[in-house]
Amino acid sequence: MTATMPSDAAAGTYPHTMRLQRFLARAGVASRRGSEALMTAGRVTVNGEVACELGTKVDVDRDVVEVDGQRVKLDGGAVYLMLNKPAGHLTTMSDPQGRPCVATLVPTAAHPGLFPVGRLDLDTTGLLLFTTDGDLGQALLHPSHHVEKVYIARVDGRVADRELDPLRAGIMLDDGPCQPAPCRVLRRAGSTSVVEIHLREGRKNQVKRMLGAVGHPVLALHRPRFGPLGLEGLAEGGWRYLTDAEVRALRRAAGFGEEPATAS
Numbered sequence: 001m002t003a004t005m006p007s008d009a010a011a012g013t014y015p016h017t018m019r020l021q022r023f024l025a026r027a028g029v030a031s032r033r034g035s036e037a038l039m040t041a042g043r044v045t046v047n048g049e050v051a052c053e054l055g056t057k058v059d060v061d062r063d064v065v066e067v068d069g070q071r072v073k074l075d076g077g078a079v080y081l082m083l084n085k086p087a088g089h090l091t092t093m094s095d096p097q098g099r100p101c102v103a104t105l106v107p108t109a110a111h112p113g114l115f116p117v118g119r120l121d122l123d124t125t126g127l128l129l130f131t132t133d134g135d136l137g138q139a140l141l142h143p144s145h146h147v148e149k150v151y152i153a154r155v156d157g158r159v160a161d162r163e164l165d166p167l168r169a170g171i172m173l174d175d176g177p178c179q180p181a182p183c184r185v186l187r188r189a190g191s192t193s194v195v196e197i198h199l200r201e202g203r204k205n206q207v208k209r210m211l212g213a214v215g216h217p218v219l220a221l222h223r224p225r226f227g228p229l230g231l232e233g234l235a236e237g238g239w240r241y242l243t244d245a246e247v248r249a250l251r252r253a254a255g256f257g258e259e260p261a262t263a264s
C-alpha cells in the first residue's frame, strides 16, 4: 500500500513516525518528561498493548494511542485520501447487512470523520476520494462546480464512433437531460468495445444508463480520474494520502481559494 503523509505532515508539522513521548507531548497530554513518566507507569497503550519502553515509536496515522484508556490524537487538520476501489465493495461507511463496504479499506480508526465524496457502484472500480473536510466534500459534488470525472467502460457490442453522438450532444434520460459528455471509442475487441466518457454530473448509475441508452450496455466500469486526481501507481484496493499540491488543486476545482484547509 502506498501512503504518503497527510498534507499537514507533508508541510512539516509532524513526521510520519515519532517517539511516543513526543507524540504525547505534541498532543498536549503532558510535557515530554511527564509523558515519559506516564509511559513508565504503564498508563499508555499503543494498539491495546502497554507501551512503557521509552524508545517506542508510533505511526501517527495508523497507531491507536491511549492514556488511561482515553484515545489521544494529534490535531492534524483535515485528511484527504484516495482509494482505488475494488469491485464488490459498497460505497458506504457501514452496512447493516454486514456486506463488504469501502470503510474497511481506509484508515477509519485513525480518522473517524472520514467519508467518501460521492459514490461508485458495487461493481465499479477506481478512484474514490475520502476526506474529513465536509465543506470541500460538499463543494466538489455541488452541481455548480461538479468536477470532471473520467470513466472507462467496457460495453457490449462494437461501437461506431457516431453512435456516441447523442451522448456528446446531451442525451435525455428518464430523470432529465444529461449535459453534453465528451466521449470516444478507445478500442474494439471481439463483440465488445472500450469507451472513455467524461462527466461533470453524478446521477445514479449515470454512465451505465447513458451507454445503455445508445444500445451498448456496460459490462465493466472503472474511474481512473476524479477532477485533478489520477490513480497512477495505486494498486487496486490500496489507498494513499493526497499531497499538498493535490489538495490545492482539488480546492481550486471546487471553486475554493488557495488558503490552507481548515482543521476538521
Ligand code: URA
Residues within 6 Å of the ligand: 119, 120, 121, 122, 124, 204, 205, 206, 207, 208, 209, 221
Ligand atoms: N456511473 C455509473 O453508472 N456507475 C458508477 O459507479 C459511476 C458512474
